[in-house]
Amino acid sequence: AxxxxxxxxxxxxxxxxxGASRILVFVRLRPMAKKEKEAxxxxxxxxxxKRDVYLTEFSNENDYLRLKRVRGRHFTFDASFPESTNQxxxxxxxxxxxxxxxxxxxxxxxxxYGATGAGKTYTMLGxxxxxxxxxxxxxxxxxxxxxxxFDGHHEVNLSYLEVYNETVRDLLSPGRPLVLREDKQGILAxxxxxxxxxxxxxxxxxxxxxxxxRTTEPTRANETSSRSHAILQVIVEYRTKDALDNxxxxxxxxSLIDLAGSERALATDQRTLRSLEGAxxxxxxxxxxxxxxxxxxxxxxxxxxxxxxxxxxxxxLGGACNTVMIANICPSSLSFGETQNTLHWAxxxxxxxxxxxxxSEEMQIPDxxxxxxxxxLELQKxxx
Ligand code: ADP
Ligand code: MG
Numbered sequence: 001a002x003x004x005x006x007x008x009x010x011x012x013x014x015x016x017x018x019g020a021s022r023i024l025v026f027v028r029l030r031p032m033a034k035k036e037k038e039a040x041x042x043x044x045x046x047x048x049x050k051r052d053v054y055l056t057e058f059s060n061e062n063d064y065l066r067l068k069r070v071r072g073r074h075f076t077f078d079a080s081f082p083e084s085t086n087q088x089x090x091x092x093x094x095x096x097x098x099x100x101x102x103x104x105x106x107x108x109x110x111x112x113y114g115a116t117g118a119g120k121t122y123t124m125l126g127x128x129x130x131x132x133x134x135x136x137x138x139x140x141x142x143x144x145x146x147x148x149x150f151d152g153h154h155e156v157n158l159s160y161l162e163v164y165n166e167t168v169r170d171l172l173s174p175g176r177p178l179v180l181r182e183d184k185q186g187i188l189a190x191x192x193x194x195x196x197x198x199x200x201x202x203x204x205x206x207x208x209x210x211x212x213x214r215t216t217e218p219t220r221a222n223e224t225s226s227r228s229h230a231i232l233q234v235i236v237e238y239r240t241k242d243a244l245d246n247x248x249x250x251x252x253x254x255s256l257i258d259l260a261g262s263e264r265a266l267a268t269d270q271r272t273l274r275s276l277e278g279a280x281x282x283x284x285x286x287x288x289x290x291x292x293x294x295x296x297x298x299x300x301x302x303x304x305x306x307x308x309x310x311x312x313x314x315x316x317l318g319g320a321c322n323t324v325m326i327a328n329i330c331p332s333s334l335s336f337g338e339t340q341n342t343l344h345w346a347x348x349x350x351x352x353x354x355x356x357x358x359x360s361e362e363m364q365i366p367d368x369x370x371x372x373x374x375x376x377l378e379l380q381k382x383x384x
Contacts, residue, residue, distance in 0.1 A: 023292065023323045024078045025350040026094050027053055027343070030119035031083040032331050041332040045339060047082040053329075055343060057336060075343050077350060083331065087126055091136040094324050098254055099140050101322055102236050103154075105250030109257060109316040111288075113345065114328030115338035116226060116261030123328060124230075124258040125207055133326075134207055134232050134256045139200040141236065152240025152248070157194040158203070159235070160210040163284060163308045164228035171210035171230065180308065186315045187304075194235070207232065229284060229309050230258040255316040259285065262345070263338055284309040291317055292349070325349050 029045055046054045055073040079093050098108035110133060112120035126132025131139075138156070145154045160171040161178070168178045168189050178189040197203055215228045234254040242248050262285060287307035294302045295317060302317075304310045310317075317323060327346035329339045 023325065023349065024094070025325045025327065025346050026079050026081065026090075027075070027077050027327045027329060027346055028081040028085065028090060028119060028123055029053075029083055030122065030328065030330050036330075036332040036334060039334065041334045043331040044333040044336050045329060045331045047080045050082070051076050051078075051080055053077065053080050053343060055336075055340060057333070073340075075347050077327075077346065087123075087130050087132055087136060090123060090326070091133050091140070094326055095133050095137050095256075096140060098322050098324065099137050099144065102234065102252035102254045103141070103144055103148075103238070105238065105252045106321065107253045107255075107316050108322040108324075109255040109313065110324045110326065111257045111259055112326045112328055113259050113262055113285075114342045115263045115330075115335065118328035118330045118335075118338070118342065120258050120261075120328045121211070121226070123326060124232075124256060125211055128204060128208075131204055135200065135204050137254065137256065138197065138203050138234065141234065142200055145236075152238055155237045155239075156197045157235045157237070158197050158206070159189075159192050159194055159233040160207060160230070161189060161192060161233075161312075162214055162228040162230050163312065164215040166283070166308050168308055168312070169213075169215075171213045172206065174213045180311055187311050189312065227260045229260050231309075231312060232256040253316060255313060257313075259288075262342060283307050288313070289349075292323070 027047075029047055032041070032043060044056050046056070048054065053075045055075070081090055081093075095110050098110065101108050112123050112133075114120050122130075122132060124132050124134050126135060138158075141156060145156070148154075158172075162169050162171055168180060169175075170178055170189070170192050172193040172195055178192055181188050181190050195206065211230070214226060214230055216226050232255070234256070236252045236254075238248075238250050238252075240248050284307040287303065287310040290303050290306070291310050291313075293299075304314045304317075315321075325346065327342050327349075329335075329342050
């Protein structure tokens with residue numbers, strides 16, 4: 001019995017380790033816009049081998065290799081997507097695995113991070129001709145459900161909401177701000193629309209309409225700058241009966257998040273309402289970073305309460321959740337500073353993942369499992 005118990009605990013430790021090392025970081029470079037070309041901007045980013053990103057302040061294509069040695073502006077990610085990468089490729093590399101996991105009743109989340117205009121919304125929502133991750137994920141979800149229709153019943157529900165200036169709004173049914181409530185299941189936005197989805201065709205129109213409801217404000221640095229975070233929640237409920245006619249029920253939730261522009265509020269206009277909003281956005285982004293940090297380090301206290309965004313994502317970050325980050329960047333030398341910031345942030349997120357592996361190697365797994373970890377170490381000593 002003791003041996004069996006040990007086996008169980010080993011599996012638990014392995015799962016914990018796998019879960020903790022699952023934060024994957026990707027970078028997507030968008031093509032140069034016509035406007036940028038007309039403004040005489042040059043490309044300052046080069047992606048090599050689908051992994052390596054070279055950032056240079058020079059326009060000469062041949063300079064990037066020399067710069068790597070001289071200035072060290074070279075980054076490596078789990079994958080880096082050059083300008084030519086299509087939406088399907090981005091979806092398959094970053095999100096497909098999470099859709100599979102959600103069908104197994106686990107949670108997952110995908111974040112797009114980057115400055116305004118870097119391609120976050122294009123990556124997440126896309127266009128009718130080139131639908132993005134949100135639409136491709138739902139399409140794939142329906143395909144996968146069809147393939148296993150013999151095996152129980154699946155129901156797909158969508159919610160689409162925004163966090164703007166620390167206020168939560170329903171993008172599918174605009175109106176008064178939503179109040180966040182905590183109950184046994186977690187934190188819920190009271191009265192949030194749950195749209196029962198049956199096919200992909202309707203979803204694109206629904207999400208595009210929802211996106212039009214997002215709050216956008218003119219700023220000095222950008223004509224229109226989205227300072228809102230948009231969150232699509234895809235909830236998959238699975239029901240079947242086992243051999244003994246008992247009802248089996250499992251729920252998985254996939255959160256797809258188009259974060260607000262990461263540019264510093266101070267870069268636009270310091271002491272105005274805008275900078276207040278900027279402070280709130282930074283508050284949400286900062287809170288997100290500290291939660292992820294705390295989670296992968298196995299900290300006892302995860303500061304979810306620090307922002308509306310992290311409160312909403314509580315059940316999509318911790319536990320049996322898989323997390324993916326996509327950092328969006330643009331090639332123009334005019335955006336050099338923002339691109340550098342985004343790459344630094346993404347690089348740090350990547351280091352958190354590596355740190356998580358080290359931590360779990362030392363068996364410092366989260367609090368609720370510490371007793372079992374101690375027991376495991378004792379059993380290992382006994383078996384030696
Ligand atoms: P963000 O949401 O980060 O502010 P957008 O997604 O709105 O940025 O992108 C800014 C502009 O660039 C849009 O006109 C968008 O269509 C275009 N764009 C972004 N990424 C790509 C891409 N990979 N391929 C083609 N056009 C893109
Ligand atoms: Mg956008």
